[in-house]
Amino acid sequence: MITIHDFAKSYGDVKILQDIELKVDTGEALVLIGPSGCGKSTLLRHVAGIEDESSGPFSGRIDVGDVQDLLRWPEQKLLHQRIRGNRIGMLFQEGALFDFCNVEENLSWPLRENHKLSPTEILDRIQSTLEQVEMHRIRGLLSKEIRELSGGQKRRIALARSLLLEPDTMLYDEPTAGLDPPVAMDIAKLIRRLSESRGLTSITATHDMNSARIIADRVCFMRDGQIRFIGRIDECETHPEIRHFLQGEVDYAAQTIQ
């Protein structure tokens, strides 16, 4: 379960997020939609516990499962108790794979540092996770360099890297952005399947309504750093503000929050 209470964040003097109240039940998949720059990624980074106040002040409270008040955990404690990755996983907007090493090292490095596993156990886990993200049929995949992968393959490898640590909460930041429609659909279906098979609690930030329809149990619409709507997907499509947004009629010039 993810509970966000009265959360606010500023970068410098600019308020980015305000009055965020959000509850995601255990096993539920919430999709976060909203115009570019409304703060979706920022919110996800805070739930993932990878932002601190050096980038700008925040207030409020975030609980993820039994990790109470995540924002107040000191860096060392988060690191030593291995909360990040092992409890809360995150898929980044561009994948953020480590480009100084190959696919195998990308996948085995976090596993090696977080668990005491033998090399064969690590390889077994990697194989079975690659099957789950439908990458097991590619020849010589493990020894490929990151730059040799297509956008969709990078996304799947990044997803595998997060899943390998077996988190029970996943945050997906624009999992389908920059992919062609069939590949985007595949990734969305994959995320939905993972939610169901692993019972993941998840938040997905996206602009893509087609994948939102596949992934979402519930939808949350954000604008100007605030939540404007939470509800079922069929309800959201009749909401006037969201309809405008989906039809490309957001007035970006008027977008300010004070």
Next chain:
Amino acid sequence: MLATRYLSLGFAFLGRNVISFLSETGSSLETLGRSVRSIVTLRCKWRRSMDQIVHIGVGSIPIVTIATFFVGMVMAVHVSTALAQFGVSLTVASIVCASILRELAPIFAALLIAGRAGAGITAELGAMQISGQLLAMRSLSLSVEDELIAPRFLATILSLVSITLLAGISGILGGYIVGIGHLDIPFATYHGKTLDSLDSLDLYCGLFKSVFFGLVIAIVGCHYGLSARGGASQLGINTKRSVVTASFVILVSNFFLTKAFIHLFE
């Protein structure tokens, strides 16, 4: 006129870099503290340190040894012409030896490593920062200090110390070439003079300097890498700043270190 203008422009440029670095001294000292802790508590990753030593050190050996070889030759030529009027060109060996070990080898090795490895550290860490790979590491409970920063500190210092040693040897050999080939000093004489004047104090001073310079290169390089924001152009700027700042700090601190050694030991 023109010269003073360029001089003042040069100083302004240097000043900006050094000030921007010093103004963030807090965060660079924090980086230093965290990597020292990572090394002392043995959480620093040795395998990554070895990779970095190969990367930083081994690759720099040819350029540094060749450069100091020629510096040694130039030294010998200059010293011999200056001393010729006094008819004491036999002391060439001892002067070359001391100045190479104490000053030239540490300085040249450090400047070349700052340009080669320091810039590389900034560019690598900066690219990882900008592309979100450092955030990804955090999100996977991978410690940036233990995996990336501390190994670079360790590798820079170890590499620079050993390269300074090699540079010293190669600079002294450069002196041999000029002394024996050009000044017609017999090998046995030149060699004997060199052995006589080899002083372990010179060596220790040189090595202490190289440890210090290695630390400077690592702090500056990591600092500008970790603080890179924005895009590729910012990364280019930070890389340039890293080299300029490290070189400047090395050259200035060298003077004070030399003064301090003379004050302490002589």
